[in-house]
Amino acid sequence: MNPAHTAAALLTGLGLMLHAGYSQAHETGETPHETADHCALVKASVEDAGFSDTVSVTCENGQAFLSSSSYPDHELMTGIVGSNEQVPIPAADYSAPIPLTATPGTEPKTRDSALAVAVNGVPIFDYTGGGEMSEDDLYHHQTQHDTLLTEQLDGCGGHSGRGDDYHYHVTPTCMIDAMKNAGDDAILGWAFDGFPLFGDNNPDGTPISGEELDVCNGLTDETYGYRYHTSKEAPYIIQCLMGEVADFDSLPRIAPLRPAAGSSPMEPGRPPAGGVDDMVFAQNDSGTRSLDYSYKGVAYYIRYTPTETPNCYDMETKTVTNNGVVKSGEYCR
Structure with missing residues (x-):
């Protein structure tokens, strides 16, 4: 049997079993019990996409x-104009929790950090760039804070935040291109309420009109109970969570780098007025990663090299935020 067909059958079968749990819960008023099947579904979504070598899934x-x-x-980072002068640096054991029981909620919730995780392990934020979203802002498009319209994103749909953490704000196009199971029925990620994320179309390939999606960019689903979608129009991706989250305030964040002994604290980057030009991110054979760009004709950069201490880096920066003064030090996750 074709492995792709086997995987698709597994996902469909598990989804139907999950739906049976949702239906029973709605009839009885009880919360559906968690099963190993939802765990297997999450694992299959990562494995079938081809990311199991870099993303591990454990259930407890x-x-x-998803670690x-x-x-x-x-x-990463190429072509960004609205830069915040931050650079993507690997996190230290990032672990995103997905409930094995997904339960519909009564009110949408949002936060100034990740709402979901993609199947390649990258966090997913709403479309705003600096925590501007609140429950009161969900029902109108904040064009001034739209990371896509303000050119804060690279061609893959992401950028680095204040924690020097790479994450997505819109459709993760480069991840989708790399997925072994790319297609309308492929799960792109999981929200922190336990519901899956799909692409622009329904899993069966039929189109979705903007009117069908709710305020969080999702809709009810016969298989999963509910599902989120990406979209070409704002809000582009998960804007808020429609399901229950047991400990919403304790959802994970990637902490900013801290200075090692003898190094000065690092000031967060500030967006240069009018944006930067020619941004490119590259890695050389020695392991040094460099973000290079120009501003008003002057070259700037942020560079780092791993040290012998795990999760620590020697950094050298010349940024607009620091008025072009070259600074260096060792910083750690």
């Missing part, structure tokens, strides 16, 4: 944990 205490460095194997 009612949750599936990774949050650092994807595709082009």
Whole structure:
């Protein structure tokens, strides 16, 4: 049997079993019990996409944990204009919790950090860039804070935040291009309420009109109970969570780098007025990664090289934020 057909059958079968749990819960008013089947579904979504070498999935205490460095194997940062002068650096044991029981909620919830994780281990944020979203802002498009419209994103749909953490704000196009099972029926990620994320179309390939999606960019689903979607129009991706989250305030964040002994604290980058030009991110044979760009005709950069201490880096920067003064030091996750 074709392995792809086997995987598709597994996902369909598990999904139908999950739906049976949702239906029973809605009839009885009880919360559907967690099963090993939801764990297998999350594992299959990562494995079938081809990311099991860099993303591990473990299930315990009612949750599936997607663990990774949050650092994807595709082009990063190239072409960004609205830079915040931050650079993508691997996280230290990032672990995203996905409930094994996904339960519909009553009110949408949002936060100034990740709402979901992609199957390649990269966090997914809403479309705004600096925590501007609140429950009161969900029902109108904040064009001034739209990371896509303000050219803050690379061609893959992501950028680095204040924690020097790479994450997506819109459709993760480069990840999708790399997926072994790319297609309308492929799960792209998991929200922190346990519901899956799909692409622009329904899993059966039929188109979705903007009117069908709710405020969080999702809709009800016969298989999973509910599902999120990406979209070409704002809000582009998961904007809020429609399901229950047991401990919403404790959802994970990637902490900023801290200075090692003898190094000065690192000031967060500030967006240069009018944006930068010619941004490119590259890695050389020695392991040094460099973000290079120009501003008003002057060259700037942020470079780092791993040290012998795990999760620590020697950094050298020349940024607009620091008025072009070259600074260096060792910083750690």
